[in-house]
Amino acid sequence: MVLSPSVYQVLVGVFASMGAFMLGYDLGVIAGVVASPTFIDEFNEPNAVHTGLVVSLFTVGCVPGAAFAGPFGDYLGRRATLALGSVVFLIGGAIQTAAMSLSYLYGGRFVAGLGTGILVMAVPLYQAELAHPNIRGRINALVQFMLGIGSFLAAWITYGTLLNIDGSNAQWRIPLGIQNAPTVFLATLIWFFPESPRWLMDKGREEDALHTLARLHANGNTSDAFVQAEFEEIRLSIQMEHEYEAKSYIELFQSKTSFKRLLIGVALQASGQMTGVSAIQYYSPTIFGQIGISTIDTLKYQGISNLLALFGEACCFLFIDKLGRRWVLIGGNLVHMVCFLIATILLAKFPPGSAENESAQWAFIAFTWIYNYTFSATVGPLSWIIPAEIFDTRTRAKGVSISTMTTFAFNTMIGQVTPIAMERIGYRYYFLFIICNFTNALFFWLFLPETTRLPLEKMNEVFAGPWIVVGSSKRVKALREVGVEDGELEKKHDGEEAEHVHARKVSL
Numbered sequence: 001m002v003l004s005p006s007v008y009q010v011l012v013g014v015f016a017s018m019g020a021f022m023l024g025y026d027l028g029v030i031a032g033v034v035a036s037p038t039f040i041d042e043f044n045e046p047n048a049v050h051t052g053l054v055v056s057l058f059t060v061g062c063v064p065g066a067a068f069a070g071p072f073g074d075y076l077g078r079r080a081t082l083a084l085g086s087v088v089f090l091i092g093g094a095i096q097t098a099a100m101s102l103s104y105l106y107g108g109r110f111v112a113g114l115g116t117g118i119l120v121m122a123v124p125l126y127q128a129e130l131a132h133p134n135i136r137g138r139i140n141a142l143v144q145f146m147l148g149i150g151s152f153l154a155a156w157i158t159y160g161t162l163l164n165i166d167g168s169n170a171q172w173r174i175p176l177g178i179q180n181a182p183t184v185f186l187a188t189l190i191w192f193f194p195e196s197p198r199w200l201m202d203k204g205r206e207e208d209a210l211h212t213l214a215r216l217h218a219n220g221n222t223s224d225a226f227v228q229a230e231f232e233e234i235r236l237s238i239q240m241e242h243e244y245e246a247k248s249y250i251e252l253f254q255s256k257t258s259f260k261r262l263l264i265g266v267a268l269q270a271s272g273q274m275t276g277v278s279a280i281q282y283y284s285p286t287i288f289g290q291i292g293i294s295t296i297d298t299l300k301y302q303g304i305s306n307l308l309a310l311f312g313e314a315c316c317f318l319f320i321d322k323l324g325r326r327w328v329l330i331g332g333n334l335v336h337m338v339c340f341l342i343a344t345i346l347l348a349k350f351p352p353g354s355a356e357n358e359s360a361q362w363a364f365i366a367f368t369w370i371y372n373y374t375f376s377a378t379v380g381p382l383s384w385i386i387p388a389e390i391f392d393t394r395t396r397a398k399g400v401s402i403s404t405m406t407t408f409a410f411n412t413m414i415g416q417v418t419p420i421a422m423e424r425i426g427y428r429y430y431f432l433f434i435i436c437n438f439t440n441a442l443f444f445w446l447f448l449p450e451t452t453r454l455p456l457e458k459m460n461e462v463f464a465g466p467w468i469v470v471g472s473s474k475r476v477k478a479l480r481e482v483g484v485e486d487g488e489l490e491k492k493h494d495g496e497e498a499e500h501v502h503a504r505k506v507s508l
Helices: 005-016 018-035 037-042 048-076 078-097 102-130 136-164 170-178 181-192 197-202 206-217 225-243 249-253 256-273 277-282 284-289 295-323 326-349 357-377 379-390 393-447 456-462 473-482 491-504
Strands: none
Touching (some): 005 181, 005 206, 018 037, 018 048, 018 078, 018 102, 018 170, 018 284, 018 295, 037 170, 048 078, 048 102, 048 393, 078 102, 078 170, 078 181, 102 136, 102 379, 102 393, 136 170, 136 379, 197 225, 225 393, 225 456, 249 256, 256 379, 277 284, 284 295, 284 393, 295 326, 295 357, 326 379, 326 393, 357 379, 379 393, 379 456
16 A cells, blocks of 8 residues: 555654654653652652752753754764664663662763753654655654653553552662663664655755655655655755855854744743743652642643643644644743643642642642643644754754753753752742743744744745744745745746746645
8 A cells, every 4th residue: 555645754753753752751750750669768768959860860961962963963864863862862771770879870861861862853853854844843743742652651651660569679660661662663763764855965865865755745756746846946955055054053143044043943942841841740749749649649640631731732733734833832831821820829829738628639730731731732842843944954953953952951950940949939939930931922922933834945034034023924924825935036947936836835
């Protein structure tokens, strides 16, 4: 049976997203691990600082991993970078699983973070460069979807081992060990999938790039109108970019359009962490304990919450290319603000042991579920989708690398600060997230242009516009409909470009 191009691209995207699955699993598993009685006994009741290090050293490692992934992606290719990240993660996962002291655990977390940083930078880059513009948002939304599946499985596995294994280190070693299996599959099987046609073209392998485009978009037909149009557009774009190629990260700061895109990418990843998602994910037993919910019940409710998150991610996958990016992101941040506001009031008014505590607990759980669903349908996936599509070929690997480094830097900060902040100021810590969700929404309303269904080669024109984008929707709509602004067709390619524009309108 011959698969349709769109189905084939989705399958490639799902497989590549196993890198994100590992991130989601590792982030999700650690809350149950550090709360396990046998873990606490094994490591002599680690205090908040030690627990914070166990959590945050993983994301500390992700920062240099994402930095290395930029040059690796440009030099080795997207597939080899994914394989490299998988091998590094496997080494770190094995060290964590066999850890006999906190020092070993710290080292394993850091090395696994290196691998994850490489993977999570390379996955959306690879997906964006393979996907048709009409489904690119859906393909990149798979990053958050697979991340959510990883978190979902981690929550229920840690719940199961905590409930059924007593008095043995297997209570926390089994959840840590399971994360190693997917890396073997990804490192081995990625070689059976296509290389990025844009990377192939960038390396002068035009024939391979043409056949890869045909494989992705036309079941191998190299004469297909869309394939020919895409091939020529990529060729012309890369030819121009080579004349001004970014040879170092510094060059991202030297032009208005590159810096503007870098600022948007960094802001997206930083703001995603400042919604409060990592605080809830890492320290849910402590957070829920503030309103009197036990650790075992917390893991159960978080498992349900992660299931709701999968529905949110599925909704994003289905509708993001229809609803657009900008207003979905703004709306998601505003809903998060409301959820944290209500949760803060509940924690302040109904501490553990108060007369109406049970009702307050259920209200707290409900708004945590609403928050998690909304994050998974809006901010979570969009923080991966948008950075992967806004850069041009010459800056994409470096731009996505810096954006990804940012998410892990902020993730590390939240992971280290949260247990100390909750110990010292309690629910008042949530004021930070209420304010940040509001300022996130305001920032993106002012500065984020709509990029839905635009070819990657047209992002230069989108970001050449004014900094304040309020009221610029007509301009972007014109770019989407014809592929270029009125009057900007190069005269020497008039007939050729007109044919490309027509091919662009051919849907999958």
